[in-house]
Amino acid sequence: IAYGRFSSKPKGYCEADLFVVQKDGKKIVDAEEQKALFSRLRMEILHPLRLMIADRGPDTELLVANPVELCGKGRPRVFYDVTLALKLLGICIFS
Numbered sequence: 001i002a003y004g005r006f007s008s009k010p011k012g013y014c015e016a017d018l019f020v021v022q023k024d025g026k027k028i029v030d031a032e033e034q035k036a037l038f039s040r041l042r043m044e045i046l047h048p049l050r051l052m053i054a055d056r057g058p059d060t061e062l063l064v065a066n067p068v069e070l071c072g073k074g075r076p077r078v079f080y081d082v083t084l085a086l087k088l089l090g091i092c093i094f095s
Contacts, residue, residue, distance in 0.1 A: 001019065004017065018041070047067075049064060049065060049067065049075075049078055066079065
């Protein structure tokens with residue numbers, strides 16, 4: 001992403017303009033590459049992670065499924081943010 005612009009809209013919506021170029025800085029002109037990029041960005045925006053709550057007898061389990069990016073890297077900050085939010089809410093985490 002060479003440049004990005006975000007603007008807030010009424011009712012909590014936002015708009016994002018992303019200007020994406022190839023590694024060499026040139027415009028992406030191939031229609032198939034544009035379509036693949038759009039598809040991947042849409043998936044990441046619509047489904048950044050998955051949360052599930054399950055009853056495990058006396059305990060409640062919170063499952064946080066965080067996808068691994070195409071480059072093979074995960075997003076450890078997601079788990080930090082989830083545990084921090086639970087801590088701030090006063091919810092005990094034991095495992």
